[in-house]
Amino acid sequence: MSERTDYTETSVQSIYGSNCFSDSVMRERLPKNIYKEIQAVKAGEKELSLEVAEVVAAAMRDWAIEKGATHYTHWFHPLTGLTAEKHDSFISPTNDGKVLMEFSGKELIKGEPDASSFPSGGLRATFEARGYTAWDVTSPAFLKQDPTGTTLCIPTAFFSYTGHALDKKVPLLRSMDALSKQAIRVLRALGNTNSKRVVTTVGPEQEYFLVDKEYYDQRPDLMLTGRTVFGSMPAKGQEMEDHYFGAIKERVAEFMRELNTELWKVGVSAKTQHNEVAPNQFEIAPIFTTTNVAVDNNQVVMETIKKVARRHGMEALLHEKPFAGVNGSGKHNNWSIATDDGINLLDPGENPESNARFLLFAAAVIEAVDRYALLLRTSAASSGNDHRLGANEAPPAIISIFLGGPLTEIFDSIAEGKAAGKNTNLGKIKLGVTSLPSLPKDLSDRNRTSPFAFTGNKFEFRMLGSSQSIAPPNTYLNTAVAQVLAEFADKLEKASDKNAAIEAIVKESYAKHKRIVFNGNGYSEEWVKEAEKRGLPNVRATVDALPVLIDKETISLFESHNVFSKEELESRYHIYLERYSKQINIEAGVMVSMSRRSILPAVSSYVGSLARDTAALEAIGADNSAQKKQAKAIASLLKEAYEETEKLETVLAKAQNVEDVFKQAKTYQEEVVSQMNALREKIDNLEKLVDKKAWPFPGYEELLFKL
Structure with a gap:
């Protein structure tokens, strides 16, 4: 067991980001002109040149070696659902029998792992081995330390010789670009000339179980499948409701303390931790960050949870349902949209102009979730999640949106052209930027039974399984919203009266798609029957969900936004x-x-x-x-x-x-x-x-x- 770390404000500040080649480290170590070039590349304003990469690589190498690194790796997300890494040393032999520690810009930008050794769903034949990893400039490099040494990890995208995406990062980055492009079109039509880019942000809450390693090692099912395939309930389970938010046991507290330290070192902002509902079940949640960085961070969180647990004589279980009869584990994907100059587009704001913008973007999300509900359901599909969804511990397999009473009433009033009721204290609602009074900050309670809930300035997608990558759900969600925003932008750009156009768009969109809104108990049988009446799909099993990936509508959606090609979708259908x-x-x-x-x-x-x-x-x-x-x-x-x-x-x-x-x-x-x-x-x-x-x-x- 590791020694206890007693934190002070100074020690936390010295720990945080110490193993992360963060923006502040780059600012300190790079020449000003190179730092500015990298910022422009991150913002999508320039392409990365080899000359700039050479300078960055040298600074990154020196920083890593000072920290004890001997190797580097292009760290990526293949379609196995895990992460992958091939380690190369910095050493370069010289003629006199010595070595130099080298790392070039070319090595930073591109690597070449064996593409045939990863699942490709037919995109690669067994004999076609060439694949490439490309540096994701927007996600910071970090150091991985373990008893074998220190390795510089460079987040990358993985693609084939023919240009097909072989990972989960490439489509995600494409979807972020797609959403940004369409959201900027909408903002320009609304008169915003300052924002240059729109990003999606995510804060994933990670649930997991801990078990004593002595007992884990005696269970072949846990070792080989991650769950107990046999096991009867003990006399006491979770029915006393005494574990949730309960006092954390000393052994677990020590584990959490070290887990925080390891995550803080690599710049993962782990903030919240607590006991979950089931015995020996826990949760950790980081602060929001840009989606592709959040995806990388969540993979680091899962890996670090397992690594640190073993140091404390425990094993971490990330399976969605490791124990029959007690709550399983999910992953709550808190998703929002923001501009590069700090405007949260899902925040109601404090003035009529921001209110109108908020209602327009919120309507786009509502429509996207209704139109592409099957796709979002598929994004959370796995054999493990089949045990969990709809089990009175997680949302049902029916996609619905919780808006809360006041916000639902506002949208209903807009759709029906009526005055709002007593909850909103608004008169007849119109979306002219001067006629809509400011909305209250907290427009809803929280509904833990809803798979897709509005929670103030973000939507919480609660259907995800605890062991899965959050890349596919966010890729699908980004693309679906991008499609609706594109249609909104088409209308706004043609309109002479923008205020009237906004009102008409929100009214028409919500009227067509309000069936997806449900504010009640998603666990109830009554909701299952009501959802069927509304025509909402209820796909309970993974195998039944996956065919949507190769539907004509799905292929058209992703191809139109350059997120997936038909071949890439077919490959994923086959792989899953x-x-x-x-x-x-x-x-x-x-x-x-x-x-x-x-x-x-x-x-x-x-x-x-x-x-x-x-x-x-x-x-x-x-x-x-x-x-x-x-x-x-x-x-x-x-x-x-x-x-x-x-x-x-x-x-x-x-x-x-x-x-x-x-x-x-x-x-x-x-x-x-x-x-x-x-x-x-x-x-x-x-x-x-x-x-x-x-x-x-x-x-x-x-x-x-x-x-």
């Missing part, structure tokens, strides 16, 4: 289906192995011992009815468990032999998952009857309550 099948295949295989090799033999042995005890009692004339009853119940369940295990083996073999990628995933979803649930029911019931000492694996009591 294949990933689903592989994950379920592993989980089913682990179930069969645990059942056949450990649980069934252990239970058989226990039944044998019960039989011997029963015979011994009978031999001395003692009452053995209780033992007989227990042995009979266990033996009956044991037989059923054997049978269900055999059935799982059969359907698993069937699924493995299906060649079509969609049909295979569908077989895993409909037949294998169903049989896994049937086997689990038998095994979990056996766990409740068998002596704890005879059960071969640590149970939920140890995993959830011992830290």
Whole structure:
């Protein structure tokens, strides 16, 4: 366990960003003209030249070496959902047998990992290995330190020799450009001539579980799948509601202290931490930052959580549902839109002009979420999230928007041309910049059952799974909003009366798409029925969600904004289906192995011992009815468990032999998952009857309550 760090204001300031090649470090180490060039490149005003890159590379190398770095890596986000890195040393041999520490601008700008070794969904053949990584200038480089040494990590994008995106960063950056382009068009039409660029910002809240490593190491399911495929609930779960925001245990507090230190060093602004609802479940949240940086930061957060947990004798579980019967883990994607000169376009503001702008951009988001609801649902689709969505702990698989009473009333009044009610204290609402009074700052409460909720000056997309990259959801959301803003801009640019045009746009848009707005309890069965009446899709399973990626409308959307090509979308459709099948295949295989090799033999042995005890009692004339009853119940369940295990083996073999990628995933979803649930029911019931000492694996009591 690491030594305790006692923080003071001075120590935090000295720690924060110490391992990050941040803007302040560049300002200090780069010549003024080079620093200005880099800022212009970041703002999209210039292209990066090799001459500028050479100067930056030299400064970055010197800084990293001073910090103890010996290697550098182009750090990127392949379609595995994880991050990847290939380490190269700074050393360059000289003729006299010595070495120089070198790092060129060319090496900074571009790397070349093996593209054929990462999933490409058919974009790359096995023999076509060439792929490139390109420096993402807008995301700061950082140092990764571990017992093996210190490595300079340079955030990059990953693409193929043919120019196809092989990662999650390239489409995200494209979508940010698309949204910026269309939002600027709208702002220009509204008379804004100062803002040059619009960015989306994100603050992702990360949930996770911690378990003692001693128990983790005894659970093959946790090690191989990230979740418990078997496990019965202990006498106490989360029903006492005593964990949420509760006092943090000393061991966990020490872990959190070191986690903060590690994140602060690399410039990740971890700010909020607390106990979550389930036992041994926790949350950490950073401060908002630009979306592509937030994506990088969230990957660092997940990796660091796992790394630091191991130092404290624990394992971190990022799976969406590691334990059946208690809350799973999500990731709340707090998303907003802002200009480069500091205007939050989703902030109601304090004057009529900003109110009108706010309502226009809010209407664009509402329309985008309704029109592209299936796409947003797909962005949160995974085998792990299938266990969590709609389980009275997370939003349902139905996309809806929570606006809150006052804001909904305002939009309703605009759409219907009526006066606002008592909640808003507004007269008849018009969107002329001088006729709309200022709106209250907090226009809504918070609704934790809503998958997409307005929370003051941002929207909170709550459907994301805890283990996933936040890049795809933000890529899809950015592009959807860009499309609606483009249509708004077309109308505004043609209008002679801008105020009348704004009012007409908001009125028409909201009237058509208000069906997506729901302010009630998303957990209720009544909402499921109401959503069906409204025509809102309810796609419960990943396999059923993924085909939207290759719909004509989806392809047209992404191609029109240069975010994805048809080939890139088809590749992701293939990869995500294949990933689903592989994950379920592993989980089913682990179930069969645990059942056949450990649980069934252990239970058989226990039944044998019960039989011997029963015979011994009978031999001395003692009452053995209780033992007989227990042995009979266990033996009956044991037989059923054997049978269900055999059935799982059969359907698993069937699924493995299906060649079509969609049909295979569908077989895993409909037949294998169903049989896994049937086997689990038998095994979990056996766990409740068998002596704890005879059960071969640590149970939920140890995993959830011992830290």
